[in-house]
Amino acid sequence: MDAPAADLRERPAPLSREPAPIYSDYLHERIETMPRAELEQHQEAQLKAMLAHAYERSGLVRQVWDAAGVTPKDIRSLDDFRAKAPFISKDAVRDFRDANNDPCGGLNCAGPGELKGVGSTSGTTGDPTPVPQGVRQPPSIGYARDLWHIGARPGDYVSNIMFTFRGGHRGRVMQEVGFTPILFTLSPLEMPRLCEASKRFRPTALTLMANPLLIALEQLFEKTGEDPTDVFKSYKGAIFGGEPLGARLKGLAKSWGLEIFETTSLGDIAGATECRVHDGHHAWEDIALVECLHPVTEEPVADGEIGEMVVTALTDRFMPLIRYKTDDLITADRSPCACGRTHMRFKPVGRKGDQIIIDGLSIMPRDVLEVVENHTETRAGLFQVIRPSREMDELRVRIGFDATRLEGAQEALASRLVEHLQAKIGVTVVVELTLNEELLKLGPPHKIPRVTKQ
């Protein structure tokens, strides 16, 4: 289905109520495969319209831009924007919220009657950010494209395990495309029902799989002796999100015949999901302008180099984040992907606030995961890095274990973990063991905070 270029310029990329031809590899072929120069032209046009709108309606954007002495009229090109536009930090949103008693932190731009709900980010790092919801949200459009790419087509059932904190509108967009969502709550307790419905309806795709659900499925199959490859045989793929997926659980899902497509946040604007090439997350650049900037100098870094992801909404008229510093460190790749799409891919490195420096060595929580999940007792991969400050003398990790799998003393398990972590990471490691159930209580519930102060 080709979207006329004029539509893209004036308003959000339209999600046609007419399904794309089922033989197309893309839900929005013209948009998804647009040459980069053309994509940037559209970004520029949409950006200018969005800046005028946000400056007029968002109290926070107006405050930040007025303080910087810049107005939307000063921005005539993407280059102008990169040179002049001030940044908005997560702290600025929270400060505005507290100073003005505004639950949306000065971000809500909806007119009377336009707001259809309020979600929030998951609050993994402590303080959730509100997400005002309009009728049609960019995250939903992105996920519809992703599900299409995975292989869902009009008339197909799609298992929709809902996480409600961003709002529950994804089901509606699925229906518009022609998928029939089967709804589940994101809870390990729902996994028997997921298996049952999967056998009955034979859905072609699933969203959103998460670590605690994979762990629950593994236990369920071990208990019941049911054949996972039969349960999942109709699935062409499952979108997985919440946090990085370790090699063990990914391999486990593969052994069930379930191809996992990891998704991650595009800085609170939308999701960004892997394609079948599995070489980074596609950011939909018609809905977000993505910059990758040096964390200290704020200058653009080259593709492949680590920088902070800074995002600007191009279509979300309800909560337009403008040059929003996400704290997420990524590497970007703007070359066309082998899947045929031209939109950039990025690989998450970790959160700026999660980085630990020991003896000049940078350590991220994902460095710990691989070791933890490769021990039987700790195979769920549940752990927290204890990080009272950015620079530390030793790496302290709290690791969850399964008491039913513990053979021998806890101390022996702890020393094994210490030994393997030290060998992999190359710094002194201190391990504190706790029960899996205790760590899972900290979840929102699809993941637990990977870093804690104590």
Ligand SMILES: [Zn+2]
């Ligand atoms: Zn791709």
